[in-house]
Amino acid sequence: MRVSTTTVFEQGIFNIQRAQAQLVKQQEQISTGRRVLSPADDPVAAARALEVTQSKGITEQYMRNGDAATAAIGLEENALMRYTALLQDVRTLTINAGDGALTPTDLKSIATELRARYTELIGIANSTDGNGLYLFSGYQGSTQPFTENAPGVVAYNGDQGQRLIQIGATRQVAISDAGSDVFQKIRTGNTVFETAVATTNTGAGIVSEGIVRNRAAWDAAANPQNFEVRFFVDNTTVPPQTTYDIVDTVNNLSLTTGAAPAAGPYLRTYQDGGTISFARQAPPDTNATAFDFGIDMTVTGQPASGDTFTVAPSANQDIFATLDQLITAIETGGGGSTANTALANALNTALNNFDNAIDVSLTITASVGARAKEIQTGQANADDLTLQYETTLSGLTNLDYAKAISELTFNQVSLEAAQQSFVRIQGLSLFNFL
Numbered sequence: 257m258r259v260s261t262t263t264v265f266e267q268g269i270f271n272i273q274r275a276q277a278q279l280v281k282q283q284e285q286i287s288t289g290r291r292v293l294s295p296a297d298d299p300v301a302a303a304r305a306l307e308v309t310q311s312k313g314i315t316e317q318y319m320r321n322g323d324a325a326t327a328a329i330g331l332e333e334n335a336l337m338r339y340t341a342l343l344q345d346v347r348t349l350t351i352n353a354g355d356g357a358l359t360p361t362d363l364k365s366i367a368t369e370l371r372a373r374y375t376e377l378i379g380i381a382n383s384t385d386g387n388g389l390y391l392f393s394g395y396q397g398s399t400q401p402f403t404e405n406a407p408g409v410v411a412y413n414g415d416q417g418q419r420l421i422q423i424g425a426t427r428q429v430a431i432s433d434a435g436s437d438v439f440q441k442i443r444t445g446n447t448v449f450e451t452a453v454a455t456t457n458t459g460a461g462i463v464s465e466g467i468v469r470n471r472a473a474w475d476a477a478a479n480p481q482n483f484e485v486r487f488f489v490d491n492t493t494v495p496p497q498t499t500y501d502i503v504d505t506v507n508n509l510s511l512t513t514g515a516a517p518a519a520g521p522y523l524r525t526y527q528d529g530g531t532i533s534f535a536r537q538a539p540p541d542t543n544a545t546a547f548d549f550g551i552d553m554t555v556t557g558q559p560a561s562g563d564t565f566t567v568a569p570s571a572n573q574d575i576f577a578t579l580d581q582l583i584t585a586i587e588t589g590g591g592g593s594t595a596n597t598a599l600a601n602a603l604n605t606a607l608n609n610f611d612n613a614i615d616v617s618l619t620i621t622a623s624v625g626a627r628a629k630e631i632q633t634g635q636a637n638a639d640d641l642t643l644q645y646e647t648t649l650s651g652l653t654n655l656d657y658a659k660a661i662s663e664l665t666f667n668q669v670s671l672e673a674a675q676q677s678f679v680r681i682q683g684l685s686l687f688n689f690l
Contacts, residue, residue, distance in 0.1 A: 312645035318423055319638045322631045325421040328431035329628050332391050335383040336621045339438070340614060342380065346373055346579065347610045353586050354603045356596065360589075363599075367586040374579050378402060378410065381439050392435030395419060401435040408580025412436050423634050429627050438620055440574035442613045444605075448474060449481070451553055452566045453601040459560030460597045461487070465608045466553035466567070473550030480506035481569050485532060485553075488520020489561035498526040498559065502534060505566075511536070514543035520561070529556045534567075557597065575613050582606040 352358075353366050381402045384390050389397035393414030401414040416437075418430035444450040448471070451463045468474055474481070484503045489496050501522040502511040509516065511534070512523045523540040524532075532555065535548035555565060582602065589599030 308645050308648050312642060314425075315638050315641050315645065318425075319635060319642070321421050322423045322635045322638070325423055325429050325431050325631050326628060326635075328385050328421075329429075329624055329631070331383070331385045332432060333621060333624045333628070335380055335391055336438070336617055336624065339377075339380050340617045340621065342373060342377060343575075343610055343614050343617065346370065346582075347607060347614070349373075350582060350603055350606050350610065353589075354600060363586050363589055367583050370579065370583045370586065374576070374583065377575065377579065378404060381410075381435055389419075390414070391432055392438055394432070394434045397432075402439070402576075404576075408577045408584075410574060410576040412440060423631055424638075427630075427634065429631055431627075433620055433624075438617065439576070441572050442575055442578070442609060442616055443570045444573050444609055444612070445570045446608065447570050447612055449551060449567055450570050450605075450608075452568070452605070453598070454564040454566070455598075457560065457563040457597070458594055459487070459563045460557040460593055461555045461559030461563055461565070462557050462597060462600050462604065463565045464554045464556075465604070466551055468551055470548065470550030473548050476549075479549050480504050481549075481567075482506050483511075483534065483549075483567040485555070485565045485567070486517070486520075486522070487526065487559040487561065487563045488522055489559075490521050491561075497521070500524050500526050500532070500559075502532070510543075511547060512541045512543055514545055526555070526559070528558070529554055573609060575609075578606060578609040578613070 349366055349370060353363060358366075381392060382390060382400055383392065390399065390401050393399050393401035395417035396414045397419060399413050402410050402412060404410050412435055414435055416434045418434065419432045420428040421431055423429050446465045446468065448468045449466060451466050453461075453463055473479070482505045484505050485500055486503060487498060487500045489498050499520055499522040501513075501517065501520070501524070503509070503517045504511060510518070523542065524537070525540075531552050534551045534553075536543055536546050551567070553565075553567065559565075585599055585602035585606070589595055589602070
């Protein structure tokens with residue numbers, strides 16, 4: 257077969273360029289550390305690597321979301337801790353205000369400090385995160401959650417939602433709480449029922465928060481849940497004898513007689529600090545219908561004739577109203593037996609409500625801590641998953657350096673041989689032998 261000079265040159269140059277291209281590609285692989293530089297190098301590995309890279313990118317985004325959620329939750333947790341500390345300080349001041357040796361001036365000093373704490377409380381309730389969004393406004397992050405319309409009257413402008421961040425393919429975590437849950441939905445009394453003192457009382461009776469003996473009995477449909485304990489002092493006896501009646505104010509019936517309430521003296525005899533049971537006691541009760549509403553309470557001190565104490569189901573009262581009512585009671589308290597008794601009852605009521613508020617705050621703080629722990633666990637799992645993705649990508653696209661360098665050396669030798677043989681071949685001619 258006749259091979260022309262042109263063919264010799266073209267074939268030689270093609271082989272040399274192909275070897276050079278292979279060397280360039282191998283050098284690029286070694287410099288990047290990647291075996292698959294384009295889908296043509298390994299279509300199957302390239303397709304799989306694309307899937308793994310996308311999954312790795314999504315996981316990394318979830319990790320960034322987790323970092324943002326951790327920061328937001330940390331700010332809320334800090335605000336809740338400041339809130340709890342404030343409540344504990346206010347509780348201490350409330351106990352101090354109960355010192356009978358304090359003068360009205362001393363009480364006003366405590367009230368002044370409590371006013372400052374009230375202002376601090378509103379500031380905590382309107383805390384913001386690092387992006388200027390309010391922590392306790394629900395979904396309404398840009399809306400200030402609480403505004404004061406009057407002393408102790410604070411309106412909530414947010415909603416009941418919780419802002420969420422996606423931290424996993426199937427998991428969202430709340431990074432905020434509704435301010436109404438934190439500062440407003442605080443049960444009064446012992447959280448089941450509350451006791452209160454009539455403003456017209458003139459005696460020295462101080463009422464307890466009461467206890468629940470039988471929750472099912474209290475929750476029974478037949479329970480009116482609104483009662484009044486009425487006292488009568490018979491000064492014709494020596495010593496004067498104090499009796500009391502329990503009145504169902506819904507049906508206007510005396511529980512002790514089963515009839516309409518009447519003037520004293522009453523059937524039950526009062527004992528200072530003794531249990532006032534909302535169950536039939538026969539004797540002395542003459543009520544033929546057995547009843548038991550599942551609660552007890554006590555009154556200490558000496559009520560005056562006509563003094564009354566009420567029992568009603570617990571309700572929600574926000575912490576702003578509780579603190580303002582306490583301040584007013586302290587500012588106007590002291591200066592006489594009746595005033596001191598009213599102050600003592602107001603302090604007891606406030607202490608109960610502060611304890612309930614602390615419980616709510618600690619419960620929500622625990623929930624925030626649980627969310628932070630969940631994010632931390634998710635972050636650890638995402639780290640492990642990212643490592644697995646990187647290992648898979650390494651197996652699909654990373655270069656075996658020992659093999660690559662060996663092949664590079666071999667191809668360098670091949671290229672040099674091709675170049676030298678081309679020079680020799682293109683120099684051959686019949687004219688050299690003539």
